Amino acid sequence: MNYIATYFYQENIDKGSIYGNIDKNLSDRNLIYWKTVYCLFYTSIINNPNAHHVLFTNVDDFPYRNELEKLGVIIFDDLQLSNRNQGKWATVKFFFDVIDFVCDTEFFKYDDKIMLLDTDCIAINSSDNMFERINSVTPIAAYLNGVEANKSSVFHGETLKNLEDIYFESLGLRINIGNKIGGEYFLFLKSGIADFRNKYKCLLNSNSASKLITEEQILTMISSETPFCIEHKGIYRIWTTLGYRTIPLDYNNYSFLHLPSEKEYSLSILFNECFNAPLLSQVDLKKLVNKITKLNNEPFLMIKRAVRVISNKIFNQ
Structure with missing residues:
Protein backbone atom coordinates (compact mmCIF):
# COMPACT_ATOMS: atom_id res chain seq x y z
CA MET A 1 0.00 0.00 0.00
CA ASN A 2 1.08 3.59 -0.64
CA TYR A 3 0.41 6.09 2.12
CA ILE A 4 0.67 9.89 1.96
CA ALA A 5 0.87 11.37 5.42
CA THR A 6 1.53 14.48 7.44
CA TYR A 7 2.03 15.06 11.13
CA PHE A 8 1.37 17.88 13.55
CA TYR A 9 2.19 18.07 17.23
CA GLN A 10 -0.23 20.55 18.77
CA GLU A 11 0.98 22.46 21.80
CA ASN A 12 -1.86 23.17 24.20
CA ILE A 13 0.19 25.29 26.60
CA ASP A 14 2.36 28.16 25.38
CA LYS A 15 5.94 27.25 26.30
CA GLY A 16 7.60 29.99 24.31
CA SER A 17 8.10 27.93 21.18
CA ILE A 18 9.08 29.77 18.02
CA TYR A 19 7.63 28.70 14.67
CA GLY A 20 9.06 29.95 11.40
CA ASN A 21 6.98 32.38 9.36
CA ILE A 22 4.19 32.64 11.95
CA ASP A 23 4.06 35.37 14.57
CA LYS A 24 0.76 34.59 16.29
CA ASN A 25 -0.54 33.55 19.67
CA LEU A 26 -0.75 29.82 20.36
CA SER A 27 -4.42 29.37 19.45
CA ASP A 28 -4.17 31.27 16.16
CA ARG A 29 -0.93 29.50 15.28
CA ASN A 30 -2.45 26.06 15.81
CA LEU A 31 -5.45 27.01 13.67
CA ILE A 32 -3.17 28.10 10.83
CA TYR A 33 -1.47 24.72 10.90
CA TRP A 34 -4.73 22.80 10.94
CA LYS A 35 -5.84 24.71 7.86
CA THR A 36 -2.66 23.67 6.06
CA VAL A 37 -3.32 20.07 7.06
CA TYR A 38 -6.72 20.25 5.39
CA CYS A 39 -5.27 21.83 2.23
CA LEU A 40 -2.61 19.15 1.91
CA PHE A 41 -5.11 16.30 2.15
CA TYR A 42 -7.74 17.96 -0.04
CA THR A 43 -5.24 18.54 -2.85
CA SER A 44 -3.52 15.18 -2.48
CA ILE A 45 -6.74 13.16 -2.49
CA ILE A 46 -7.63 14.79 -5.82
CA ASN A 47 -4.24 14.03 -7.36
CA ASN A 48 -3.59 10.69 -5.65
CA PRO A 49 -6.93 8.89 -5.47
CA ASN A 50 -5.29 5.46 -5.23
CA ALA A 51 -3.12 6.29 -2.22
CA HIS A 52 -4.25 6.16 1.39
CA HIS A 53 -3.96 9.35 3.43
CA VAL A 54 -2.89 9.47 7.07
CA LEU A 55 -2.56 12.10 9.79
CA PHE A 56 -0.39 11.62 12.88
CA THR A 57 -0.98 13.90 15.86
CA ASN A 58 -1.09 14.03 19.64
CA VAL A 59 -4.63 15.35 20.14
CA ASP A 60 -8.02 13.81 19.48
CA ASP A 61 -10.06 17.02 19.54
CA PHE A 62 -8.89 19.41 16.84
CA PRO A 63 -10.41 21.64 14.14
CA TYR A 64 -11.75 20.04 10.96
CA ARG A 65 -11.37 16.47 12.21
CA ASN A 66 -14.84 15.45 11.03
CA GLU A 67 -14.22 17.01 7.62
CA LEU A 68 -10.87 15.22 7.26
CA GLU A 69 -12.48 11.90 8.13
CA LYS A 70 -15.17 12.56 5.52
CA LEU A 71 -12.37 12.94 2.98
CA GLY A 72 -11.18 9.47 4.01
CA VAL A 73 -8.13 10.52 6.04
CA ILE A 74 -6.99 7.91 8.57
CA ILE A 75 -6.12 9.59 11.89
CA PHE A 76 -3.78 8.41 14.63
CA ASP A 77 -4.20 10.81 17.53
CA ASP A 78 -2.28 9.44 20.51
CA LEU A 79 1.37 9.93 19.59
CA GLN A 80 3.75 11.55 22.06
CA LEU A 81 6.76 13.84 21.65
CA SER A 82 9.95 12.21 22.92
CA ASN A 83 12.59 14.79 22.09
CA ARG A 84 11.51 18.36 22.65
CA ASN A 85 13.59 21.51 22.07
CA GLN A 86 13.16 24.85 23.74
CA GLY A 87 12.31 27.90 21.65
CA LYS A 88 13.00 27.54 17.95
CA TRP A 89 12.14 24.23 16.25
CA ALA A 90 10.57 23.04 19.51
CA THR A 91 8.66 20.04 18.19
CA VAL A 92 10.25 19.16 14.83
CA LYS A 93 11.73 15.90 16.15
CA PHE A 94 8.15 14.61 16.46
CA PHE A 95 9.13 13.35 13.00
CA PHE A 96 11.02 10.46 14.63
CA ASP A 97 8.13 9.58 16.92
CA VAL A 98 5.99 9.20 13.81
CA ILE A 99 8.51 6.84 12.22
CA ASP A 100 8.73 4.83 15.45
CA PHE A 101 4.95 4.54 15.48
CA VAL A 102 4.82 3.37 11.85
CA CYS A 103 7.48 0.75 12.53
CA VAL A 137 17.74 -1.57 -2.66
CA THR A 138 16.93 2.14 -2.23
CA PRO A 139 14.33 2.14 0.59
CA ILE A 140 14.49 5.85 1.46
CA ALA A 141 13.93 8.98 -0.63
CA ALA A 142 14.34 12.54 0.61
CA TYR A 143 14.56 16.18 -0.48
CA LEU A 144 17.88 17.89 -1.24
CA ASN A 145 17.93 21.20 0.62
CA GLY A 146 21.30 22.31 -0.74
CA VAL A 147 24.94 21.40 -1.27
CA GLU A 148 27.65 22.82 0.96
CA ALA A 149 31.41 22.23 0.83
CA ASN A 150 32.45 24.68 3.56
CA LYS A 151 32.79 22.72 6.81
CA SER A 152 32.48 25.96 8.81
CA SER A 153 29.01 26.54 7.37
CA VAL A 154 26.38 26.56 10.14
CA PHE A 155 23.39 24.27 9.74
CA HIS A 156 20.69 24.90 12.35
CA GLY A 157 23.13 26.02 14.99
CA GLU A 158 26.02 23.62 14.38
CA THR A 159 28.81 23.69 11.82
CA LEU A 160 29.00 20.81 9.38
CA LYS A 161 32.34 19.89 10.98
CA ASN A 162 30.68 19.64 14.39
CA LEU A 163 27.93 17.43 12.96
CA GLU A 164 30.53 15.15 11.39
CA ASP A 165 32.32 14.89 14.75
CA ILE A 166 29.06 14.15 16.60
CA TYR A 167 28.35 11.34 14.16
CA PHE A 168 31.79 9.83 14.76
CA GLU A 169 31.43 10.12 18.54
CA SER A 170 27.96 8.55 18.44
CA LEU A 171 28.35 5.86 15.79
CA GLY A 172 32.10 5.48 15.32
CA LEU A 173 31.93 6.34 11.64
CA ARG A 174 33.46 9.21 9.73
CA ILE A 175 31.17 11.05 7.32
CA ASN A 176 31.69 13.84 4.83
CA ILE A 177 28.64 16.10 4.70
CA GLY A 178 27.96 17.69 1.33
CA ASN A 179 24.26 17.30 0.69
CA LYS A 180 21.91 18.95 3.18
CA ILE A 181 18.62 17.08 3.50
CA GLY A 182 15.32 18.90 3.98
CA GLY A 183 12.63 17.64 6.28
CA GLU A 184 9.54 18.45 4.23
CA TYR A 185 9.55 15.17 2.32
CA PHE A 186 10.58 11.69 3.45
CA LEU A 187 9.45 8.53 1.69
CA PHE A 188 10.37 5.09 2.96
CA LEU A 189 9.70 1.39 2.59
CA LYS A 190 8.80 0.05 6.02
CA SER A 191 10.83 -3.10 5.54
CA GLY A 192 13.93 -1.06 4.70
CA ILE A 193 13.94 1.40 7.61
CA ALA A 194 15.56 -0.62 10.41
CA ASP A 195 19.16 0.55 9.87
CA PHE A 196 18.09 4.19 9.55
CA ARG A 197 16.04 3.86 12.71
CA ASN A 198 18.92 2.38 14.71
CA LYS A 199 21.17 5.26 13.67
CA TYR A 200 18.81 8.08 14.60
CA LYS A 201 18.14 6.40 17.95
CA CYS A 202 21.88 6.34 18.64
CA LEU A 203 22.11 10.03 17.79
CA LEU A 204 19.08 11.00 19.87
CA ASN A 205 20.47 9.10 22.86
CA SER A 206 24.06 10.31 22.51
CA ASN A 207 25.88 12.75 24.76
CA SER A 208 25.52 15.36 22.01
CA ALA A 209 21.77 14.91 21.53
CA SER A 210 21.02 18.40 22.87
CA LYS A 211 23.01 19.89 19.98
CA LEU A 212 20.84 18.11 17.41
CA ILE A 213 17.81 20.35 17.35
CA THR A 214 16.22 19.49 13.99
CA GLU A 215 15.31 16.40 12.05
CA GLU A 216 17.14 17.92 9.06
CA GLN A 217 20.47 17.74 10.86
CA ILE A 218 19.99 14.06 11.65
CA LEU A 219 18.70 13.22 8.17
CA THR A 220 21.71 14.99 6.66
CA MET A 221 24.16 13.10 8.87
CA ILE A 222 22.71 9.66 8.17
CA SER A 223 22.36 10.32 4.44
CA SER A 224 26.04 11.30 4.33
CA GLU A 225 26.91 7.73 5.36
CA THR A 226 24.12 5.83 3.59
CA PRO A 227 22.85 8.10 0.79
CA PHE A 228 19.12 8.47 0.34
CA CYS A 229 17.52 8.54 -3.08
CA ILE A 230 17.28 12.28 -3.77
CA GLU A 231 13.93 13.48 -5.11
CA HIS A 232 14.59 16.10 -7.78
CA LYS A 233 11.24 16.39 -9.56
CA GLY A 234 8.64 15.31 -7.03
CA ILE A 235 8.64 18.25 -4.63
CA TYR A 236 10.03 21.78 -4.55
CA ARG A 237 10.44 24.20 -1.65
CA ILE A 238 9.21 27.58 -2.88
CA TRP A 239 9.98 30.72 -0.90
CA THR A 240 7.80 33.73 -1.67
CA THR A 241 8.96 36.40 0.75
CA LEU A 242 9.72 39.96 -0.31
CA GLY A 243 13.43 39.36 0.17
CA TYR A 244 13.78 35.80 -1.08
CA ARG A 245 11.99 33.96 -3.85
CA THR A 246 12.65 30.52 -5.36
CA ILE A 247 9.99 29.89 -7.98
CA PRO A 248 11.13 27.45 -10.69
CA LEU A 249 9.78 28.00 -14.19
CA ASP A 250 8.51 24.42 -14.28
CA TYR A 251 6.83 24.43 -10.85
CA ASN A 252 3.57 23.20 -12.41
CA ASN A 253 5.28 19.89 -13.24
CA TYR A 254 6.09 18.90 -9.66
CA SER A 255 3.92 16.54 -7.64
CA PHE A 256 4.04 18.66 -4.49
CA LEU A 257 4.85 22.26 -3.73
CA HIS A 258 6.20 23.19 -0.32
CA LEU A 259 5.05 26.72 0.53
CA PRO A 260 6.51 27.58 3.96
CA SER A 261 6.00 31.34 3.66
CA GLU A 262 2.39 30.99 2.46
CA LYS A 263 0.83 29.42 5.58
CA GLU A 264 -0.99 32.61 6.52
CA TYR A 265 -1.53 33.78 2.97
CA SER A 266 -2.24 31.58 -0.05
CA LEU A 267 -2.89 28.43 1.96
CA SER A 268 -5.41 30.24 4.13
CA ILE A 269 -7.23 31.43 1.01
CA LEU A 270 -7.05 27.94 -0.51
CA PHE A 271 -8.57 26.54 2.66
CA ASN A 272 -11.49 28.95 2.42
CA GLU A 273 -12.08 27.87 -1.18
CA CYS A 274 -11.80 24.13 -0.54
CA PHE A 275 -13.24 23.58 2.92
CA ASN A 276 -16.32 21.36 2.68
CA ALA A 277 -16.35 21.91 -1.09
CA PRO A 278 -16.76 19.08 -3.60
CA LEU A 279 -13.52 17.64 -4.91
CA LEU A 280 -12.37 19.51 -7.99
CA SER A 281 -10.88 17.93 -11.08
CA GLN A 282 -7.08 17.89 -11.27
CA VAL A 283 -7.19 20.55 -13.98
CA ASP A 284 -9.51 22.85 -12.05
CA LEU A 285 -7.49 22.42 -8.86
CA LYS A 286 -4.28 23.46 -10.60
CA LYS A 287 -6.05 26.52 -12.04
CA LEU A 288 -7.28 27.43 -8.57
CA VAL A 289 -3.80 27.01 -7.04
CA ASN A 290 -2.28 29.27 -9.69
CA LYS A 291 -5.04 31.82 -9.26
CA ILE A 292 -4.53 31.98 -5.49
CA THR A 293 -0.75 31.70 -5.22
CA LYS A 294 0.11 33.87 -8.25
CA LEU A 295 3.26 31.76 -8.68
CA ASN A 296 2.89 32.26 -12.42
CA ASN A 297 2.91 36.06 -11.98
CA GLU A 298 5.83 36.98 -9.74
CA PRO A 299 5.43 40.80 -9.96
CA PHE A 300 1.80 40.54 -8.89
CA LEU A 301 2.77 38.04 -6.19
CA MET A 302 5.24 40.53 -4.71
CA ILE A 303 2.67 43.34 -4.76
CA LYS A 304 0.19 41.07 -3.03
CA ARG A 305 2.76 40.05 -0.43
CA ALA A 306 3.78 43.68 0.25
CA VAL A 307 0.17 44.72 0.80
CA ARG A 308 -0.39 41.85 3.22
CA VAL A 309 2.79 42.54 5.18
CA ILE A 310 1.86 46.21 5.58
CA SER A 311 -1.74 45.32 6.50
CA ASN A 312 -0.58 42.85 9.13
CA LYS A 313 1.75 45.40 10.71
CA ILE A 314 -1.00 47.98 10.86
CA PHE A 315 -3.54 45.48 12.17
CA ASN A 316 -1.18 44.08 14.85
CA GLN A 317 -0.16 47.50 16.21
Missing part, protein backbone atom coordinates in the same frame (compact mmCIF):
# COMPACT_ATOMS: atom_id res chain seq x y z
CA ASP A 104 5.93 -0.53 15.76
CA THR A 105 2.27 -0.68 14.80
CA GLU A 106 0.78 -3.65 12.95
CA PHE A 107 -1.46 -1.31 10.94
CA PHE A 108 1.34 -0.64 8.45
CA LYS A 109 2.54 -3.79 6.75
CA TYR A 110 6.07 -4.90 5.95
CA ASP A 111 5.96 -3.83 2.29
CA ASP A 112 4.02 -0.57 2.75
CA LYS A 113 5.49 2.69 1.48
CA ILE A 114 4.91 5.80 3.59
CA MET A 115 5.46 9.38 2.43
CA LEU A 116 5.78 12.00 5.18
CA LEU A 117 5.20 15.62 4.18
CA ASP A 118 5.21 18.91 6.05
CA THR A 119 1.72 20.26 6.55
CA ASP A 120 2.39 23.31 4.36
CA CYS A 121 2.73 21.24 1.20
CA ILE A 122 0.07 20.92 -1.48
CA ALA A 123 -0.32 18.41 -4.29
CA ILE A 124 -0.70 19.59 -7.87
CA ASN A 125 0.09 16.34 -9.74
CA SER A 126 0.14 12.60 -9.11
CA SER A 127 2.95 11.20 -6.97
CA ASP A 128 2.83 7.66 -8.37
CA ASN A 129 6.31 8.00 -9.89
CA MET A 130 7.73 9.04 -6.51
CA PHE A 131 6.58 5.80 -4.90
CA GLU A 132 8.04 3.80 -7.79
CA ARG A 133 11.55 5.09 -7.02
CA ILE A 134 11.95 3.28 -3.72
CA ASN A 135 12.46 -0.44 -3.26
CA SER A 136 14.47 -2.88 -1.15
